[in-house]
Amino acid sequence: MNRIYLDNAATTPVRREVFEAMVPYLTDKYGNPSSIHSYGREARADLNRAREQVAAAIGAAPEEIIFTAGGSEADNLAIKGTALAMYGEKSHIITSAVEHHAVLHSVESLKRLGFSVTILPVDSEGMVDPEDVKRAITPETCLISIMYANNEVGTIQPIEEISRIAREAGVLFHTDAVQAVGHMPVDVKSLGVDMLSLSGHKFYGPKGVGALYARRGVRLAPLIDGGAQERKRRAGTENMAGIVGIGMAIELAVSEMDEVSAKEERLRDKLIEGLTQRIPDVRLNGHRRLRLPNNVNMSFLYVEGESLLLNLDMEGIAASSGSACTSGSLAPSHVLMAMGIPHEVAHGSVRMTLGRYTEDADVERVLDVMPRIVEKLRAMSPIYVKTECGIKEFCANAHGCDVAEKR
Numbered sequence: 001m002n003r004i005y006l007d008n009a010a011t012t013p014v015r016r017e018v019f020e021a022m023v024p025y026l027t028d029k030y031g032n033p034s035s036i037h038s039y040g041r042e043a044r045a046d047l048n049r050a051r052e053q054v055a056a057a058i059g060a061a062p063e064e065i066i067f068t069a070g071g072s073e074a075d076n077l078a079i080k081g082t083a084l085a086m087y088g089e090k091s092h093i094i095t096s097a098v099e100h101h102a103v104l105h106s107v108e109s110l111k112r113l114g115f116s117v118t119i120l121p122v123d124s125e126g127m128v129d130p131e132d133v134k135r136a137i138t139p140e141t142c143l144i145s146i147m148y149a150n151n152e153v154g155t156i157q158p159i160e161e162i163s164r165i166a167r168e169a170g171v172l173f174h175t176d177a178v179q180a181v182g183h184m185p186v187d188v189k190s191l192g193v194d195m196l197s198l199s200g201h202k203f204y205g206p207k208g209v210g211a212l213y214a215r216r217g218v219r220l221a222p223l224i225d226g227g228a229q230e231r232k233r234r235a236g237t238e239n240m241a242g243i244v245g246i247g248m249a250i251e252l253a254v255s256e257m258d259e260v261s262a263k264e265e266r267l268r269d270k271l272i273e274g275l276t277q278r279i280p281d282v283r284l285n286g287h288r289r290l291r292l293p294n295n296v297n298m299s300f301l302y303v304e305g306e307s308l309l310l311n312l313d314m315e316g317i318a319a320s321s322g323s324a325c326t327s328g329s330l331a332p333s334h335v336l337m338a339m340g341i342p343h344e345v346a347h348g349s350v351r352m353t354l355g356r357y358t359e360d361a362d363v364e365r366v367l368d369v370m371p372r373i374v375e376k377l378r379a380m381s382p383i384y385v386k387t388e389c390g391i392k393e394f395c396a397n398a399h400g401c402d403v404a405e406k407r
């Protein structure tokens, strides 16, 4: 069976060209960039080139790029690194309820060191209100961290507006742009951010390598102490294969972005509209317009998202419920909860994230398969029959029901 991968927000495959560019660093080109001999100097030159590629892709200067072991580490470094650099000076951090756990759990761990944290709410589409950010700032505030685009529902936050508020208040602003970089234009200067996280495996690069952009002058305490690598902000011999891979992957992603995102957007809308037309009682989660080009997150009422996923998987279709990190647990997604989506609706949510390899035929296959699966699961669901008046006959016999009338 031809499998269909619709979980590109969880991870993407490494592009062939990227893999081929990485191989020499796992074989012949094994020099340590800190060595002074020719092996070391060659590695240093290649490291510099990758740093320039990443910097150029987001409008930064090469010395503003710190390579890390992924998006989670970049988030940890931004948050703990700035908080610890200001330890004893300022002690308040502002973030939002829909952040990735790399951010939420980082601020949580700082609470144990005495930092206070404000977690801002979002509206029903997952949007942070910049006015809430403004109101939350106190003279103690050292950092604001609000993500660029949400990994579960795809909502894009008003980052320029929030960064302007932060700048006017003299507070550092970090954004987790892991879902945005490589998928939509990102320019650190026009966004006005002080720090920005990105991760290789979300744009067809390797896993275990990411970067933090930290504007010149931002004080950061290192999380990994040791040698002087990464301008003393991240010790350890560099992951050369990974770094060369992320450099190439980001350059390719940016150069092809217009074309790929236009295609993704078209397929995304085809999927959303097709499912809405073919299946009753579905709703789109997240913002309709201010949304990642590749994100579809829908709730199928009266159905368990997990059951839907298992049935899709049996048909060779890989999707996700909420984020990859929460699947396996039955707790509803913290993002959907923060958006005020009722438990029952959140439990029926499925995320399908498209990618550069998604084709019309894949979307058509989902549109063909999904109505049958949903119908089957609903027929088996006691909630559907008893409490939600889902079946016309039942409703007609029992009492008037607008769900039935709507059909």
Ligand SMILES: *Cc1c(COP(=O)(O)O)cnc(C)c1O
Binding pocket: 009, 010, 069, 070, 071, 072, 073, 075, 100, 102, 147, 149, 150, 151, 176, 177, 178, 179, 199, 200, 201, 202, 208, 209, 210
């Ligand atoms: C994937 C992701 C991360 C974590 O990145 P890793 O490289 O997997 O550690 C952080 N934030 C967001 C929004 C993500 O989507």
